[in-house]
Every structure is written in structure tokens, then in C-alpha cells.
Amino acid sequence: MKKTPTLTILIGCPASGKSTFAEWKVRTEPKTMRISRDEIRFSQFQEVMDPAVESMISKIVNGQIKTLLSNGWNVILDTCNVKSEYIKQPIDDFAEMANIEFKMFDLPLQELFVRNEKRDRKVPKKVIEKMYHQLQKTKEKFDFRPIKKMNKNLEYRVQNPALPKAIICDLDGTLALMNGRNPFDASKCDEDEINTPVANVLRNYKKLGFQILLVSGREDRYEAPTLRFLEKNEIEYDVLIMRKTKDSRKDSIIKTEIYNESIKDNYFVEFVLDDRNQVVDTWRNELKLPCFQVYYGDF
Numbered sequence: 126m127k128k129t130p131t132l133t134i135l136i137g138c139p140a141s142g143k144s145t146f147a148e149w150k151v152r153t154e155p156k157t158m159r160i161s162r163d164e165i166r167f168s169q170f171q172e173v174m175d176p177a178v179e180s181m182i183s184k185i186v187n188g189q190i191k192t193l194l195s196n197g198w199n200v201i202l203d204t205c206n207v208k209s210e211y212i213k214q215p216i217d218d219f220a221e222m223a224n225i226e227f228k229m230f231d232l233p234l235q236e237l238f239v240r241n242e243k244r245d246r247k248v249p250k251k252v253i254e255k256m257y258h259q260l261q262k263t264k265e266k267f268d269f270r271p272i273k274k275m276n277k278n279l280e281y282r283v284q285n286p287a288l289p290k291a292i293i294c295d296l297d298g299t300l301a302l303m304n305g306r307n308p309f310d311a312s313k314c315d316e317d318e319i320n321t322p323v324a325n326v327l328r329n330y331k332k333l334g335f336q337i338l339l340v341s342g343r344e345d346r347y348e349a350p351t352l353r354f355l356e357k358n359e360i361e362y363d364v365l366i367m368r369k370t371k372d373s374r375k376d377s378i379i380k381t382e383i384y385n386e387s388i389k390d391n392y393f394v395e396f397v398l399d400d401r402n403q404v405v406d407t408w409r410n411e412l413k414l415p416c417f418q419v420y421y422g423d424f
Contacts, residue, residue, distance in 0.1 A: 129274050130156075131199045132190065132223040134215060136206045136263075137230030138256045139248040140240035146228065147203040158193050161203040162186055167246075187218060194222040207260040209267045213402075216272065225272040231260065268375045268403050275410055282413035284393045291336035291363075291392035292327065293384075293408075296343060298400040299323055299419050301354060311347035319358040323398055323419055327360060336392060337362040340383050342376040342404075344368050377407040384412055 133150075135143040147159040165185055170178050186202075193200050200223070206212050216225055232240075234257050241247055294300055297308055301317040327337050337360075343351060345367040355362065366387055368379050388394065396415040397408045408416035 128197065130194045130197055130223045132194065132215065132219050132225045133199070133201045134206060134212060134225065134227050135201065135203050135230065136212065136227060136260070136269075138205060138207060138232070138237050138253055138260060140237050140244055140253070141230035141232050142240075143203055143205075143228075143230050146230070147201045150201055154199065156197065157199040157201065158189075159201045159203050160186055160189050160193075163204070190215070190219060191222070194219060199223075205256060207256045207263060209263045212263070212267060220272060220275045222274070224274050227269045227271070229264075229269065231264070266375075268377050270378075272406075273410070280413055281415060285390075286393060288391065288393040289336050290334070291338050291388070291394055292330050293338045293340050293388070293394055293397040293399075293414075294323065294327060295397075295399040295401075295404070296339060296341040296351070299398050300327070300339070300360070311343045312350060314343070314347060315350040315353035315357065317354055319360075320419070324358060324360060326398065327362070330395075331361050335395065336364070338388060338392065338394075339365045340380055340388075341365070341367045342379055344370040344372070346370040375403065376401060377403045380404055381407055381412065 135147060137143050144159075144161065147161070151157050151159050162182055165182050166174075166178070169185075170182070186204075190200050190202065202215060204211070212227075219225065234254065237253050237257065238250060241250070241253060297303060297311075297314075300320055300323050301314060302320050303314075304318055306313065306317065331337055339355075339362050341351070348365075348367060351365070351367070355365075364387075366383050372379065394414050396417055398417055398419055399405050399408060400418060400420045402418075405416050405418045408414050
């Protein structure tokens with residue numbers, strides 16, 4: 126059986142050791158290539174930082190990665206990737222070609238400054254400091270768990286048809302429109318706007334006899350205003366499961382646990398309604414459930 130290649134995305138500031146690691150992996154692991162955006166820029170474009178040049182470099186990088194993965198080679202993407210959007214792009218581009226994993230190099234800021242002074246191509250301190258703080262923000266919101274190669278063929282999990290049929294629905298951004306409210310402060314979530322099309326889906330399926338399971342990343346200390354919101358908008362539901370207070374893990378992890386512990390062997394899930402990309406991907410790719418994304422969720 127042909128082995129699935131791996132795309133390893135390196136994450137870290139300049140002088141954090143990414144290239145040293147990548148070069149070691151290339152030396153020690155068969156069929157492994159390193160793709161460095163900086164080296165393409167330095168060797169082909171004389172270090173010019175121009176939007177048109179950067180666009181061309183992106184095309185070169187993507188072309189090289191695609192060629193290598195399609196021929197069964199593992200690829201190490203040796204770029205800084207300190208912002209989440211930089212990480213998401215290769216995931217979107219190559220999730221159907223390879224398993225994807227992440228390797229983070231998160232060094233203290235002062236150590237980065239010291240290492241930078243020993244480099245041939247030094248990076249301005251202000252640039253390193255800015256990238257360092259960008260990385261800290263990315264660590265808080267990005268899910269760095271490995272991603273298995275996506276199967277192009279639609280695949281749903283096997284469920285027991287004798288179980289009660291159910292719909293899973295998210296709250297923030299799906300059933301409830303926050304309209305500028307801080308998503309981490311749901312103390313006034315009873316003032317959220319109802320997402321009428323989603324609410325009507327729940328109402329219609331409730332009439333058909335489906336169980337309505339509300340699964341939310343909100344902390345359960347906000348249960349009272351959440352219940353007020355549901356009552357005010359006349360949302361009939363059967364189960365409300367919320368994140369435990371002070372559990373700051375990512376939504377995708379929280380909802381996976383909720384599904385496995387409270388839903389999996391108790392309901393036949395017809396489909397899921399959610400909005401956030403990382404959670405939608407988890408429902409579809411890991412839990413193998415039909416998931417309809419109700420809005421843009423790249424955050």
C-alpha cells in the first residue's frame with residue numbers, strides 16, 4: 126500500500142532553530158525535502174520584499190510542494206508561519222494530498238535576540254518582537270493537532286439507526302448572532318440576535334420528532350442568560366451542553382469530548398449546524414458527521 130506523505134509546517138520566529146531542524150530531518154529521513162520561502166527569495170529575487178514578488182514566491186512554493194507530495198515525498202515547509210492565516214493556507218491547499226503536522230519553535234524573546242546576533246542575515250529586533258507577539262496570539266486560538274489526509278470520497282460514521290434521531294446545533298455565530306459582543310463574555314448573550322433561518326431549521330426538525338441538542342463552547346457559568354435567550358426566542362430543545370467554566374481548551378477539542386461522552390451512543394445524529402472552520406472540520410473529518418456551515422468561520 127502506498128504510504129501517505131506528510132507535510133510538516135514549521136512555526137516560529139527568525140532565529141528559533143527551524144532551518145537547523147529542517148536540514149537535520151532532510152539528512153536523516155528518506156524522501157524528505159525542505160522548502161524555504163526565504164531561500165527562494167534570497168536566491169532568486171535579491172531579497173526584494175515586494176507584493177508582486179511575494180505572490181510569485183507563493184506560487185513557486187505551492188508548485189514545489191504539490192510536485193513533491195504528488196510523488197510521495199515528505200515536505201518540510203520552513204517558513205515562520207506566526208499568524209494563523211499563514212498556517213491555514215497550506216492546510217487548505219494540501220489537506221487532500223498529505224497528512225499535516227506542526228512543529229513549533231517557541232523560544233523566549235531575549236533568547237531570540239541573542240541567537241539573531243549570531244546569524245549571517247540578521248533580522249531587525251522590532252520585526253522579531255512583532256512576530257513573537259503574533260505567535261503568542263496564534264498559540265491561543267489555533268489547533269495544532271495533526272491533521273489526517275482528507276478523503277475525497279464522502280464518508281460518514283456508522284450510527285445505530287435505532288437510536289433517537291437528533292440535530293446538533295452550535296450557539297455563538299450559528300443560532301445566536303453576537304453583533305459585536307465579546308465571544309468570551311456571554312453575560313449579556315440574552316441580548317444576542319436570533320439567526321432566524323437556523324432557528325427555523327430547528328423548529329421544523331423538532332416538529333418532525335428530532336431531538337435538538339445544543340452544544341456550545343460558552344462557559345457554563347453563562348447558562349442563565351443562555352436560557353433566557355432560548356426562552357425569549359421560543360427555541361425548543363432537548364439538551365443543552367456547555368463548556369465547563371475555566372476550561373480554555375480549543376472549541377474543536379471541547380466539542381469532540383462532548384460528542385464522545387454525551388452524544389455518540391445515545392443519538393443518531395442526522396447533521397450538525399456550526400460556523401467555525403476548525404470545528405466544522407472536526408465534525409466532518411474526525412467525527413465523520415454531516416456538518417452544514419452556516420457562515421464564514423475563519424477565526
